[in-house]
Amino acid sequence: MGRIITLLALTSLLLVGCNKKRFAHDDMDVDAALLDEPFPNEVTVAQQKDQLLKDGFEIFDYVDEATGDTIIMQKYFMAFLKKGPNRDQPKAEADSLQALHMAHLGRMYELGYADLSGPFDDESDISGITVYNVPTLKIADSLANMDPMVKAGRLVIEIHPWWAGKGYPLR
Template identity: 65%
Template structure:
């Protein structure tokens, strides 16, 4: 950061000492504004990195926090990286075709709207992490992964979906383990 400021100062000084008739005042003002923007952006990026470092929890702290909330976890040491990997139990809800599928087009559209509102609410409340339909037209229609401590809670949330209440979908839930902090690839 200091090097950038010093470099900007010397460049400004060097160009400022040249023949002033070559660069009218407004162009110099624009260059200074651009340099100021670069410096501000650099400061903001460094500040964000510092904040991220301060917020990062250790695996031990995260495990203790999850355990207090009732989540099942276990950890292991990755032989290749020697990092501790924390595994958490989630609940995968499979959405299957239900017995009542005779709704007309308007009713189906309304149920789909309510279904999407339900899933949005689950994400906003932190209960669901990922959801989506399958790409074929089979009996299995989609999946939602619930980030809750118990099967009972996942079952209750999944069965409160308007599509399930209407009988258009059925729910089948299974416990599922995944490593914390690992992104989809």
């Protein structure tokens, strides 16, 4: 019975929420107050800045002259995965380490600690990168050194702080 009441309440909220006009169109009357209201899950710039600072991130912001938007710059940590001194494992062991390495990187992404990872496509000593979205170098270093490839000595880590606009997608 409780589940049915909860389902009915959620359905009612959904229907009421869908009736709100959120966009201005030429053929619609839109209440001006709704245009100033953030979407239910939208976070204001001030709220985002407060949360980032509360979580220990280093940030600064500026206003984009072209758009008037406030851009939040956040310090990330770019880990360069470089070829390590111990690369003579048998193929089966190297393959197993690679699978564990990929699982580690996937877990870092799933947990929100890493935003971007990938290999380089050349023969340099730098095999790939991971961009860590954590508040400190110490945390990024600790997470990067948990990688099974690093523990086995096939890779070594070199980390650099890196500033990027919060929320910008790759293109």
